[in-house]
Amino acid sequence: MKKDIxxxxxxxxxNFCLDNGIKSYVSSQVFSWLxxxxxxxxxxxxxxxxxxxxxxxxxxxxxxxxxxxxxxxTDGTIKTKFKxxxxxxxxxxxxxxxxxxxxxxxxxxxxxxSCSFCATGTLGLTRNLTASEIYKQVVYIxxxxxxxxDEPLTNIVFMGMGEPLLNYKNVLRSIHFITTxxxxxxSYKRITLSTSGISKMIRKLADDNVKVNLxxxxxxxxxxxxxxxxxxxxxxxxxxxxxxxxxxFSKTKKKVTYEYILLRDVNDSIEDAxxxxxxxxxxxxxxxIIEYNQVEELNFKKSxxxxxxxxxxxxxxxxxxxxxxxxxxxxxxxxxxxLANKN
Ligand code: SAH
Ligand code: SF4
Numbered sequence: 001m002k003k004d005i006x007x008x009x010x011x012x013x014x015n016f017c018l019d020n021g022i023k024s025y026v027s028s029q030v031f032s033w034l035x036x037x038x039x040x041x042x043x044x045x046x047x048x049x050x051x052x053x054x055x056x057x058x059x060x061x062x063x064x065x066x067x068x069x070x071x072x073x074t075d076g077t078i079k080t081k082f083k084x085x086x087x088x089x090x091x092x093x094x095x096x097x098x099x100x101x102x103x104x105x106x107x108x109x110x111x112x113x114s115c116s117f118c119a120t121g122t123l124g125l126t127r128n129l130t131a132s133e134i135y136k137q138v139v140y141i142x143x144x145x146x147x148x149x150d151e152p153l154t155n156i157v158f159m160g161m162g163e164p165l166l167n168y169k170n171v172l173r174s175i176h177f178i179t180t181x182x183x184x185x186x187s188y189k190r191i192t193l194s195t196s197g198i199s200k201m202i203r204k205l206a207d208d209n210v211k212v213n214l215x216x217x218x219x220x221x222x223x224x225x226x227x228x229x230x231x232x233x234x235x236x237x238x239x240x241x242x243x244x245x246x247x248x249f250s251k252t253k254k255k256v257t258y259e260y261i262l263l264r265d266v267n268d269s270i271e272d273a274x275x276x277x278x279x280x281x282x283x284x285x286x287x288x289i290i291e292y293n294q295v296e297e298l299n300f301k302k303s304x305x306x307x308x309x310x311x312x313x314x315x316x317x318x319x320x321x322x323x324x325x326x327x328x329x330x331x332x333x334x335x336x337x338x339l340a341n342k343n
Contacts (some may be wrong), residue, residue, distance in 0.1 A: 003214040004060070005030075005034065005056070005061070005062055006130065008062045010027065013030055026052055030048060031049055031182070032182070035135075036183060042054075042062070043057075044177045058326035063220070064115045065191045066082065067080055067082060068082060073332045075093050077093060077329030079091060079326045080140065080144070081330060084133060088126055088156065089109075090106040091161060091334075092104065092105045093334045094141045094145055094153075101149065101153050101156070102155040102157055105134060105141070105160050107127075107128075107129055107163070108163060109126035109128075110125045110126045110167070111161060112125035113163055115231070116229045116300075117219075117300045118298075119340035120162065122340060128170055129162070129169040131171075131176075132174075138156055138325045142184070154187070156190060161340075163196055164193050165193075168201060168204065187322045188210075191213065192213040192215055192257075194215040196286070197217065198236060199240040199244035202241070202244040202248050206247050209252065211254060212337065214256050215256075215257040215288070216241065216245060216256060216258050217230070217325075219260055219261050219263075220267050220272070221278070221279035223238055224267070224273075241277065242292065244281055249284065255285055255286060256283055258276075258285055259288050259289065260289050261290045265305050268308070272311070273311045273315055277315060280320065288324075289315075289323070291326050291327045292329060293338050295338060323332060
């Protein structure tokens with residue numbers, strides 16, 4: 001079986017060239033076709049000789065995404081279902097908001113963490129995405145954005161399917177290509193990585209000095225409640241998570257964002273707001289209150305309008321930097337936590 005060439009480093013491609021009688025500069029050309037130009041076929045590599053292309057073609061395939069389906073919401077949000085080379089499917093979303101154009105991308109096929117409110121969590125984990133499968137979602141959505149809205153992509157959020165910190169190596173490699181001239185050359189500042197809170201990996205991110213914006217899916221500042229709705233909380237206590245976030249901040253000086261979905265009668269009381277305030281006040285941070293997107297087979301509802309108001313007012317009065325994030329693309333199930341390849 002042919003191997004996926006996008007899994008190889010530049011060095012490895014160079015070694016392949018040397019072993020196969022291909023001039024070493026060709027490796028740079030091929031690498032640039034693969035990443036900078038997101039080429040999907042060796043036959044398009046016009047500055048590589050036909051002979052060399054065929055040597056590559058015999059040994060490798062180029063991992064590419066196939067658009068399986070696309071839906072557009074009444075609010076302009078576009079959800080794309082991509083088929084992978086092994087027939088697994090993932091989803092990526094383009095969310096336009098004035099001049100802010102955000103790509104919401106997946107990092108895994110499914111997710112192993114089973115948060116009780118999340119559609120992706122019901123799928124279980126099939127596999128990690130490769131760096132190229134992550135990167136190519138960005139490339140595709142970025143092109144789509146220009147075509148459709150005549151605007152460049154401005155932001156990238158790892159808030160699609162999967163837990164990015166459990167696919168660390170490939171997520172980092174994708175970020176490398178998103179941010180360097182070998183790929184898209186976008187700024188780190190435009191990337192937000194959302195995590196359910198794996199303290200060990202948050203520390204690693206800090207040690208590796210990856211200066212992305214970090215969002216923590218908190219959803220409960222009460223240990224027992226959090227363990228109940230987010231099983232990952234059983235092995236990562238709130239205290240451990242907070243310590244790791246402090247560490248991240250101390251190393252990167254990047255403000256952390258806490259995400260908090262308001263679930264009706266679960267975590268939306270004033271006591272819950274109080275706990276949230278006490279938990280988040282230790283760190284220079286923002287709190288994003290998120291409107292829950294109902295998932296058919298799950299038993300949660302979004303909080304009422306009144307309770308949402310009260311919750312946010314309480315935090316505001318306490319001086320918390322809080323904002324409400326309304327759901328986008330609801331009519332096509334493109335909103336956070338609704339990505340589960342329906343059909
Ligand atoms: N696994 C990572 C990133 C993907 S989930 C994480 O959990 O952070 C992206 C965000 O969507 C998380 O904050 C998650 O808690 C939230 N989310 C999940 N299901 C949701 C739903 N039904 N409605 C609103 N947000 C949801
Ligand atoms: Fe996985 Fe995030 Fe969904 Fe939890 S919220 S199941 S971590 S994708």
